[in-house]
Amino acid sequence: MTGLRVDGVTVQFGATTAVDDVSLQVNPGEIVALLGPSGCGKSTLLRVIAGLAMPANGSVLWNGVDLGSQPPEARGFGLMFQDHALFPHRNVADNVGFGLKMQRKGTADRQRRVDEMLELVDLAGYGPRTVDSLSGGEAQRVALARALAPSPQLLMLDEPLGSLDRSLRDRLAIDIRDVLKRLGQSAVHVTHDQDEAFTVADSVAIMRAGSVVRHGTPHDLWNDPATAFVADFLGHPNILDDAQGFGGPSGSAVLRIDAITFCDATTPGAIAGTVAAMWFRGDHFRVQVETTMGPLVALSSEGGSSASLTPGDQVHLRIRPDGFSPLR
Amino acid sequence: MPFRLLRGAVFALPALFGVVFFAYPVGSIIARGLSSASGDRVQQVLSGSSFGGIVWFSVWQAVASTLLTVIVALPAAYVLARFDIAGQRVARALLVVPFVLPTVVVAGAFEAVFTRFGLDDGALVLRHTPYAVLLAHVFFNYAVVVRIVSTFWDQLDQRPEEAARVLGATAAQTMLQVTLPRLRPAISSAASIVFLFSFTSFGVILLLGGPRLATVETEIWRYAVSRTEFDVAAALALLQLVAVVLLVIVTTRTEKNRAIDSSTVARLSSTRPQGRQWVLVAVVTGSAIALLGVPILTLIERSLSTGDGYGLSNYSALADPVNLLPVSPTKALTNSLVYAAIAAGISMVVGGMAALSMQRPTGTGAKPGTNRITSLAKTGLLDIGLTLPLGTSAVTLGLGILISLDESPLDFRTRWWIVPVAHAIIGIPFVLRGVVPAIRGIGPHLREAAATLGASPTTIIREIDLPLVTRALLVGAAFAFAVSLGEFGATSFVPRRPETTTAPIAIFRLLGQPGDILRGQAMALSVILMVITALSALIIERASGTDRGLL
Structure with missing residues (x-):
């Protein structure tokens, strides 16, 4: 059990290098935040880990095994999107149960797990609701429950709170950390918000122009930002x-x-x-x-x-x- | 990998279908037209004095139909766009009914009007005159102009008009100098569509124009079907094809203008009409009822007329064999319904597959490069191959099938199924028009979310793409059904085995004969066809909801 290892990953879009020789370690049960300004390559790196994009160079390993060109559905990683990406033609319960259906879990098992997940995100009883009827915060929780329901080995969160207003963001950031820690879930959390990264993550990797410039605990980063860029980005x-x-x-x-x-x-x-x-x-x-x-x-x-x-x-x-x- | 195979099939099937049943027939016309163009017979026809008159009438009637339709429809567009009147939504929906009616039914309806009101002989004769053709074209295309212009008008920012009024312009001046110029993109877009329809009009001219009036379109039919001079027909069809393709290019360009210019800012809600405005509303409503309602009502009245009163005898006679038809009218109607169902099914499957393979390549691990380029070329090819039928008249398609699918291994033209297949070629673009935007509207994130939750590409198509496009797919299929039910142009070319006669063909034959009994049956069959197509049109309208619907 060595968790996720990203090894020298480089991604190129035409002539531009979106991710430049990035290495990163996520230990089992650890929440790592990828923090950086927009366009720094953090979402692209996430897509590489998920298998939604292929690196030009480097590899992604899970527990020491190179995932190579394994397609996203075979990796057993969960991903939660900023725009929720809830399926509009399915109700809340069917959204949360989608991954379980893909695992060919029986109806009874599925039902139980869906209820459990909805309870975990404080939405017990929301199962029959349509996706349209949810508020932004509720949709976000459903997206979290959906990503967590199949018990992914690693959960990735791509700007999960980006579309919410400030007060809701602060509250949900705490909730997300609480839920992930209770499950002992390994996670990569992408955000451009320093407060959110510090609230949710055990360690924070700061990205700039395709590279990870610093990776450490929030406390270490704050006390020893090491470069003027990091210090400025953290708000010193x-x-x-x-x-x-x-x-x-x-x-x-x-x-x-x-x-x-x-x-x-x-x-x-x-x-x-x-x-x-x-x-x-x-x-x-x-x-x-x-x-x-x-x-x-x-x-x-x-x-x-x-x-x-x-x-x-x-x-x-x-x-x-x-x-x-x-x-x- | 099974998905590769599936993806291959999803692309290959519509491509093969399009090549065999559209590209090859049309290509044959082009080839034959080009090779025969210098032949003596073709030269003789093209340089003949009557041919000049035919081209002149083709263009003249289309221009006149377009101008008339725009003039008659603009006030209605204004009323629908600017006023808030009870029953407006119903009126908007009902408007599309004339647009989808089979040409032979409309011809039958106007025949009914002419005989009922004595316009076939006497002081004022409309029957078998160019005016009959123009009237029918206005009837058909009224909804095109009203709906396109009123939708645009409704979304137009009203502040320039208000600014003009504040600067001292009267209402009339504002209308002429501010509003009309701003409506130009919508009007020209609608007008080019009307022109295209009128220019390629076939059944209306054949039936209402009588024996003396001819356009390039009806001449193609006459040379191919009555005189079996395929060389001449192909040369004429090639001429027509070039003209229509040029027209379509112009049309799509004005369509683009419409899309750009309809950006909406601060539009005001419509108001209830006041004072004199009620007069305008009354005039518009009255003229719409006179133009659209009278032919339909007269058709129904004639179908019920038994000579000495009213009754259902025309309808009950439909089951009896008729001398000049190879099958009874009821059997023809059954054929039409079966073919329409098959055509709708084919359109749905082939169109749905084509739409799926037209998806923009989103990179599930796709490396940018050659892959991307070939798939772009692929989608472009499909796009062109399957939307071109919109610009090819049904008559051209029918002629193409007639002259090309006659040799083994493609000896299809006498098979019964060539009829629904030809109808499907006409119906597929309607499926694509709804499904392609629906598929493109599914954000990549939905598919990616499904993939990370363990769904394979095949499962994603089944669980995400298909459910989300079902409605668009069904609307397209209903459209294909309605089109097939009334299709006349292409069907009239396919050498039918007698038992495959369709209802429009039966109506055409019955109307072409003198004798009240046969005409009564034609009217009765027309009414039945009208009711079914109108119902499918209204279902489409309802199902498309706030989308663009039919127009």
Whole structure:
């Protein structure tokens, strides 16, 4: 049981290289997110794993066995699409039961499994409903139940929440992780949303222009993004060309926003600056402070006191030395 | 791999069908026409003074029919598009009935009108005049213009009209200077279709025009069937084919314009007519009833007339043998129904297979390259091969079968099944027109989802593609059924074994004879055929729902 191994996969569309020599490991029971901007090749890589596209080079192995040109229906992998791709001519139960029917499971077994799956995604009793009558979130859950029903060895999710609005996305991301973890399901989750990747996945592979540039746990990636591209993509606001002036290492580094706090002028090591701009973010403010060494963005959740800040105010910042991570 | 084989069959069967029963016959006409064109006899016919008149009348009647139809139908299109009147949907649906009626039935209906109202002799004679032909063409094509133009009009953004009014234009000025120019794509598209139908009109001219009027189309028939001068017929058919293909090219181009220009923005809902607008509504409704309703009602009335009253004797006489028919009218009707069912079945199977193999190649592991190119060429070939019959007149197809499928191993023209097969060739494009968009509308994700859930390519066709196109397939089959039931042009060429006479042929023979009894039977048979085709048309209308339906 070694799970999925993608080995040096390259995909070309005419002259363009969509996926460039990508290698990736998904351990049994692990959820790996493929995170990257649109057009970075993450969906193409997913299609290669599913057998819906063939690589020009490289191989896909499951438990050490090369899948070669095995067609999608023979791989036993599940795939969930952004547009749900529910079959419009079948009701919810028949959609969920489709994969079981393909496995030639008996009606009774099928019925039981369908009910179980619908219960798992919190849609018990939805079986007879038509696909048209579902809301976006419900359709997404049915698609998840359908993909999970045949107990796939590996589940692939292609931007599964892409068509939903923000609040629903956040809730469903948690639900998806919960369901997958309960089943011990190995999964590859494709998304361009950093929050979603961090919420759902055990580890995140960041893709850029056809290559995986970084693969690690959300925690590691956040604390040590390693390149300016990853740091920027993950939403770090303080990417410094030279961190030495702020007390960090020499050379370029990222300064985590949570390592910056507001303090008094008397605090040792305090850096003085002027508030240049403020952005209200609901449960906190982001405050841009101009210092003599350059601008820094700091987080302030101190409600009343920081809301009383206005551009032009003099403030002092304290920076924790462990907040720096050098960029290569 | 069985799927390979299946895929091969799915492509090969419609291709073979198209080649044997369409490409080869039409190709034979072209070959024979070209080789005989310089012959003395053909030269003599083509340079004869009467031939010039025939070409002139062919074009003249088509132009006049088109202009008349557009003028008569535009007000109705306006009323349907802009006003919200009770019964509008029913009216729209009923409008298509005349369009699908068999030509011999329509000819019978106008014959009924002419005799009933004394227009066959006396001060005003319409029977056997060009006016009879024009009237029948307007009757047929009224719905084409009304439906195409009103659908376009209905979706037209009204703001330019409002802007014109605000800038000081009167309602009439707005109509002439803003609305009509904007409707041009739809009008020209509808007009070119009407022109095409009128130009290739056959049964109407043969029956209503009488012995003195002839078009290129009826001349082909006369030379081939009455005089068995196949060389001349083939040369004329080639001429006609070239003209029609050019017309079809123009038509499809205007069709494209229509598609581009119908982009919709902020259309306003229709309103109920007010004040003087009711007058317009009344005039339009009245003229539609007079034009479309009177012939149909008169046909029914004549079929029930027994000379000294009304009764069903014309209908009961249908079961009796008639001297000039090889079989009884009832038997002819049974033949027609059986052939129509077979033609619908063939159209559905062959058309469905062709549509499946026309699918855009989606890459289940397909490498871009040669594969893609051959499959593109393949689909293109099928596309052309199976849609071309729309541009080939039924008469040309009939002549092609007559002159080409006469030698072993393709000695088919005297087989009974050549009739439904010829009808299927005419019906298949109607199946394709609905099924191809339906198949292309199935997103690739549905098939991919099925594949990852364990469905093999064959299973995907069975579980996903077929259920999703069933409705389009059935609508196409119903259309093919209706077309076959009334088909006259191609059937009139196929040398029939006497027992395979169809209802339209029987009506044609009966109408061509003097004598009230036979005419009464022709009317009765026409009414039965009319009811069946009208029912299939209405079923198609209902089943297509919000889609384009028949027109």
